[in-house]
Amino acid sequence: MLDCLIVGGGVIGLSLAWELARRGRRVRVIDRGEPGREASWAGAGILPPASSSHAVHPLDQLRALSYELQPRWSAMLREETGIDDGYRRTGGIYVARRPGETASLAAMAEFWREEGIAVERLSPESLAELEPALAAVRAAYLLPDEAQLRNPRRLKALIAACQSRGVEVTAGCEAESFDIAGAQVRGVRAGEVIEAGQVCICSGAWTRRLLDQLHLPSGIEPIRGQMVMFRTERPILQRIVNEGPRYLVPRDDGRLLAGSTVEEAGFDRRTTEEGIAGLIRFAIDLAPALADAEIERTWAGLRPGTFDGLPYLGRAPGLENVFIAAGHFRSGLHLSAATAVEMARLICSEPNQIDLSPFHIGRRRDFD
Numbered sequence: 001m002l003d004c005l006i007v008g009g010g011v012i013g014l015s016l017a018w019e020l021a022r023r024g025r026r027v028r029v030i031d032r033g034e035p036g037r038e039a040s041w042a043g044a045g046i047l048p049p050a051s052s053s054h055a056v057h058p059l060d061q062l063r064a065l066s067y068e069l070q071p072r073w074s075a076m077l078r079e080e081t082g083i084d085d086g087y088r089r090t091g092g093i094y095v096a097r098r099p100g101e102t103a104s105l106a107a108m109a110e111f112w113r114e115e116g117i118a119v120e121r122l123s124p125e126s127l128a129e130l131e132p133a134l135a136a137v138r139a140a141y142l143l144p145d146e147a148q149l150r151n152p153r154r155l156k157a158l159i160a161a162c163q164s165r166g167v168e169v170t171a172g173c174e175a176e177s178f179d180i181a182g183a184q185v186r187g188v189r190a191g192e193v194i195e196a197g198q199v200c201i202c203s204g205a206w207t208r209r210l211l212d213q214l215h216l217p218s219g220i221e222p223i224r225g226q227m228v229m230f231r232t233e234r235p236i237l238q239r240i241v242n243e244g245p246r247y248l249v250p251r252d253d254g255r256l257l258a259g260s261t262v263e264e265a266g267f268d269r270r271t272t273e274e275g276i277a278g279l280i281r282f283a284i285d286l287a288p289a290l291a292d293a294e295i296e297r298t299w300a301g302l303r304p305g306t307f308d309g310l311p312y313l314g315r316a317p318g319l320e321n322v323f324i325a326a327g328h329f330r331s332g333l334h335l336s337a338a339t340a341v342e343m344a345r346l347i348c349s350e351p352n353q354i355d356l357s358p359f360h361i362g363r364r365r366d367f368d
């Protein structure tokens with residue numbers, strides 16, 4: 001019998017599967033569609049800097065641990081699979097173009113400093129020297145430690161690494177319900193009944209449907225994010241550029257992502273004319289050279305948003321062998337490594353390095 005069945009083959013499920021397989025567990029991942037093709041594929045792969053020395057809240061500790069682990073994971077995955085997932089510490093620039101945004105950004109910069117994150121205020125001259133393609137802005141800060149990875153490559157590497165360690169990764173296999181006996185789930189109904197010693201639900205924006213089956217409350221909702229991919233002959237930016245909730249992410253082959261919208265649109269992951277036009281306008285305003293660039297592709301993905309912004313990580317209340325790791329909203333790529341390590345510890349009955357209690361499954365909205 002399997003030690004652990006993982007429901008959902010996004011970055012969270014695949015990272016956990018790899019971590020468990022590295023600990024010698026027999027693991028299977030099932031996905032209702034193609035593994036690694038939903039939110040995890042759609043994301044931009046921004047890994048914001050985080051500092052472990054100042055992290056007090058468990059979410060900050062999760063961020064800091066992930067930030068430390070990501071370059072190591074990238075190197076280990078490359079060694080195991082030969083796939084370069086594009087992890088690069090390119091640095092990030094945060095800009096503001098309106099007076100109100102300038103004040104918020106100055107407050108953010110103060111917060112970063114207090115958190116022990118390297119941050120440097122840029123003069124207009126130094127900004128123009130670092131990123132000559134950027135339009136004039138009111139304020140700019142450099143975070144030299146911001147990093148990025150290429151989601152489709154990380155997912156490909158995770159799938160290959162899982163498979164080479166004996167993890168069965170099954171596409172087109174949807175978990176529909178659970179066979180429950182007392183405080184144990186004996187099997188997961190997914191066409192066939194799949195038996196496993198333990199089950200971990202990592203089904204992203206769709207998690208609420210499965211938690212309803214287990215009569216567990218969840219505040220997970222799909223939050224759509226649209227994206228535009230430009231293609232230029234040579235990279236026009238070297239660093240990630242962030243403005244409020246939107247950003248430009250240059251890849252080293254001349255591709256450049258402009259993202260993203262934050263929308264409640266149910267489970268509809270189509271792009272909209274308005275959403276894409278808004279992102280194109282934003283991108284060209286900020287980097288005018290993009291007006292001549294080809295638009296190679298547009299897409300949208302469904303982020304798993306939670307009502308309080310914290311992911312759900314832990315054991316399902318009332319069930320001894322069911323675990324949940326979902327609801328990472330805008331940070332799932334970034335948090336995937338630490339989530340996998342901490343969830344693997346929990347599943348393997350090892351002590352957690354990070355207190356997972358703020359992420360517990362039973363928490364409710366105040367206004368329910």
Ligand SMILES: Cc1cc2nc3c(=O)[nH]c(=O)nc-3n(C[C@H](O)[C@H](O)[C@H](O)COP(=O)(O)OP(=O)(O)OC[C@H]3O[C@@H](n4cnc5c(N)ncnc54)[C@H](O)[C@@H]3O)c2cc1C
Nearest residue numbers: 008010032040043044045046175204225301331332333334
């Ligand atoms: C436009 C956009 C930009 C983003 N940018 C960033 C970023 O820069 N940095 C960052 O860290 N994060 C970013 N994110 C967020 C990040 O992509 C998500 O937080 C993360 O991908 C969530 O991973 P997941 O594995 O939980 O979900 P998913 O990748 O959605 O995977 C869940 C999987 O579960 C499967 N599934 C669902 N129900 C079932 C079922 N019943 N049975 C079997 N399988 C099931 C689905 O088919 C899916 O493959 C972005 C997201 C979007 C959409």
